[in-house]
Amino acid sequence: MSSTDPGIAAPSYLTAGEPGLAGWLLTHDHKRIGILYAVGITFFFLLGGIAAAMIRINLIEPQGALMSAETYNKAFTFHGVVMVWFFLIPSIPATLGNFLLPLMIGARDVAFPRLNLFSWYLYVGGGLFTIGALLLGGVDTGWTFYTPFSTLFSNSHVVLAVVGVFVVGFSSILTGLNFIVTVHTMRATGMHWFRLPLFVWAMYATSLVMVLATPVLAMTLSLIALERLLGVGIFDPALGGDPLLFQHFFWFYSHPAVYIMVLPAMGVVSELITCGVRRQIFGYRFMAWSMLAIAVIGFMVWGHHMFVAGQSMYAGIVFSILSFVVAVPSAIKVFNWVATLYKGTIDFHAPMLYALGFIGLFMLGGLTGLFLAATALDVNLTDTYFVVAHFHYIMVGGAVMAYLGGIHFWWPKITGRLYPEGPARFAAILMFFGFNLTFFPQYLLGYFGMPRRYHAYPEPFQWLNVLSSAGASILALAYVMPLCYLGWSLVRGRAAGPNPWRATGLEWTVPSPPPKENFALPPVVSEGPYRYRP
Amino acid sequence: MNLSPPSLRSQLLTLLALLALLGLTIGLAFLPLGALNAALALAISAAKTLLVMMYFMRLREGHPFLRVVAAAGFAWLALLLAFSLADYLTRPLLPLP
Numbered sequence: 017m018s019s020t021d022p023g024i025a026a027p028s029y030l031t032a033g034e035p036g037l038a039g040w041l042l043t044h045d046h047k048r049i050g051i052l053y054a055v056g057i058t059f060f061f062l063l064g065g066i067a068a069a070m071i072r073i074n075l076i077e078p079q080g081a082l083m084s085a086e087t088y089n090k091a092f093t094f095h096g097v098v099m100v101w102f103f104l105i106p107s108i109p110a111t112l113g114n115f116l117l118p119l120m121i122g123a124r125d126v127a128f129p130r131l132n133l134f135s136w137y138l139y140v141g142g143g144l145f146t147i148g149a150l151l152l153g154g155v156d157t158g159w160t161f162y163t164p165f166s167t168l169f170s171n172s173h174v175v176l177a178v179v180g181v182f183v184v185g186f187s188s189i190l191t192g193l194n195f196i197v198t199v200h201t202m203r204a205t206g207m208h209w210f211r212l213p214l215f216v217w218a219m220y221a222t223s224l225v226m227v228l229a230t231p232v233l234a235m236t237l238s239l240i241a242l243e244r245l246l247g248v249g250i251f252d253p254a255l256g257g258d259p260l261l262f263q264h265f266f267w268f269y270s271h272p273a274v275y276i277m278v279l280p281a282m283g284v285v286s287e288l289i290t291c292g293v294r295r296q297i298f299g300y301r302f303m304a305w306s307m308l309a310i311a312v313i314g315f316m317v318w319g320h321h322m323f324v325a326g327q328s329m330y331a332g333i334v335f336s337i338l339s340f341v342v343a344v345p346s347a348i349k350v351f352n353w354v355a356t357l358y359k360g361t362i363d364f365h366a367p368m369l370y371a372l373g374f375i376g377l378f379m380l381g382g383l384t385g386l387f388l389a390a391t392a393l394d395v396n397l398t399d400t401y402f403v404v405a406h407f408h409y410i411m412v413g414g415a416v417m418a419y420l421g422g423i424h425f426w427w428p429k430i431t432g433r434l435y436p437e438g439p440a441r442f443a444a445i446l447m448f449f450g451f452n453l454t455f456f457p458q459y460l461l462g463y464f465g466m467p468r469r470y471h472a473y474p475e476p477f478q479w480l481n482v483l484s485s486a487g488a489s490i491l492a493l494a495y496v497m498p499l500c501y502l503g504w505s506l507v508r509g510r511a512a513g514p515n516p517w518r519a520t521g522l523e524w525t526v527p528s529p530p531p532k533e534n535f536a537l538p539p540v541v542s543e544g545p546y547r548y549r550p
Numbered sequence: 551m552n553l554s555p556p557s558l559r560s561q562l563l564t565l566l567a568l569l570a571l572l573g574l575t576i577g578l579a580f581l582p583l584g585a586l587n588a589a590l591a592l593a594i595s596a597a598k599t600l601l602v603m604m605y606f607m608r609l610r611e612g613h614p615f616l617r618v619v620a621a622a623g624f625a626w627l628a629l630l631l632a633f634s635l636a637d638y639l640t641r642p643l644l645p646l647p
């Protein structure tokens with residue numbers, strides 16, 4: 017199976033190639049580009065995290081402990097914009113995806129290595145605009161940039177922020193394009209579609225969404241800039257426009273975009289679980305097809321964000337039904353993971369803890385999505401903390417847990433070092449508790465009627481807000497821990513060897529860290545993935 | 551994929567056809583045909599789009615898979631328009647109280 021001869025020690029990607037900073041900033045190696053992204057998104061995660069901390073500190077007291085209403089608006093807008101576009105969307109695809117996709121399909125690199133580097137520069141460029149908007153005084157529209165506020169009323173730096181998101185959008189379009197072409201054209205001999213690891217299927221489905229949805233975001237944001245700067249009537253009713261049109265366009269992108277965040281997480285979890293129970297995945301084809309189904313049906317549900325926005329009732333009914341339909345393939349995935357675990361011997365190492373955490377939190381997030389998709393219930397719950405809790409369960413509880421699980425799982429491959437297992441397990445468990453303490457109270461707050469996006473609230477909501485803020489401080493601690501022990505392992509960690517988890521998959525057949533060219537000889541594949549046990 | 555460069559002839563013919571259709575659109579705008587005006591204008595623009603896709607974007611000679619990709623882009627645009635219109639067109643069915 018393996019065609020790499022460990023006897024010939026090709027220099028690893030970390031040492032081969034141009035030395036110094038230029039060797040990184042001008043690299044075409046998908047593995048180095050993956051690391052560049054990892055550095056970028058870690059930076060933005062910290063920035064977004066600081067904004068989140070400010071929000072949670074402010075909400076400890078009913079009248080707002082820290083900020084004026086205006087500053088508060090800017091804080092949650094910055095938090096949302098950064099976390100969505102500069103952390104979550106690139107997180108798994110651009111880091112783990114870039115690093116692993118070619119290795120998993122037995123290729124030397126992605127199809128367009130230069131374009132890949134260019135995507136990173138777009139990401140950084142977009143980030144500079146967004147940080148620029150912050151430094152000049154911030155934006156107060158919320159990450160959703162709803163019109164007419166964003167075009168007619170907001171006095172903040174909307175255009176600058178919108179340009180930043182526009183630019184970073186092209187980074188994700190180009191990454192998606194690159195991945196699609198790579199999967200189509202660069203699979204190793206014998207690696208047919210149904211021998212692909214599910215992580216590759218996840219990257220493929222995600223890339224389709226990136227390519228088909230993100231242009232609509234770019235167009236929509238340009239229209240905002242057009243109306244704001246030139247007064248072209250697109251969303252302004254006084255000029256013959258329609259403010260709701262913005263919401264249609266925005267959610268046509270942004271609902272599929274939530275699947276850009278969660279599909280890669282599903283791919284990661286499929287790899288972690290099969291290795292953790294040492295089993296073939298239950299229902300491989302169902303798992304692959306359900307990801308494609310999610311990607312496609314996910315495009316037909318956007319109106320569930322507009323039930324009370326003035327959308328026609330009939331459209332609301334259709335979008336409600338389709339939202340229930342998209343839960344079916346998601347549920348298939350959860351059932352199949354659980355069936356894979358059933359009666360297995362589970363190895364509770366840190367990546368597995370993250371994967372199990374993902375399943376639980378994704379389930380709670382997905383099920384409350386169905387609450388919100390029920391039109392009658394949504395009338396009460398929309399724009400409350402219930403919605404905030406719903407999407408944080410999926411995006412933070414699900415996607416971030418999976419991202420960290422993946423980072424731990426592939427850390428030995430990426431760096432060649434083993435991380436210390438004890439602190440890693442402790443951090444994973446702490447994160448699970450911190451997360452639930454932060455966000456479960458928000459379900460209750462929303463259910464009791466606390467609206468989102470206010471800097472102050474009535475007294476009776478205080479105890480739940482204090483619980484949530486306390487949880488946030490635990491969560492922050494749990495996020496800092498991996499930074500410390502993973503950093504430590506870079507210097508002091510034991511050498512990992514090519515395959516510390518005894519996992520299947522082509523990436524484990526090459527040395528850790530992999531050589532620049534990945535495979536000494538092009539691999540030939542004769543079996544499907546997950547050959548752990550029948 | 552290696553396509554030979556497009557012939558000047560086909561490029562020019564396509565351009566002329568597009569300009570002729572443009573002329574037709576302008577001409578029709580002056581005829582009072584009622585609702586038919588919009589329908590004809592849309593039909594002509596659809597024809598122009600097809601010409602651009604087939605000849606300028608060279609999908610006619612392209613690999614079938616390439617055509618599928620282009621069609622997918624179009625289908626997705628149609629999805630956006632169809633579901634958005636599903637909202638706008640059904641609003642009058644239930645007048646606001």
Ligand code: HEM
Nearest residue numbers: 274277278320321339343382385386388389398399407410
């Ligand atoms: C099981 C499928 C899902 C269903 C049925 C669903 C349903 C909904 C509904 C109906 C809303 C609108 C609530 C409102 O504003 O009143 C909503 C909001 C949201 N959902 Fe989901 N959801 C699902 C999965 C997801 C996933 C997988 C993610 C993220 C990865 C996600 C992220 C969001 C976000 C970000 C919002 C709020 C956006 C905002 O207004 O700021 N949802 N969801």
Ligand SMILES: [Cu+2]
Nearest residue numbers: 271318320321
């Ligand atoms: Cu949605």
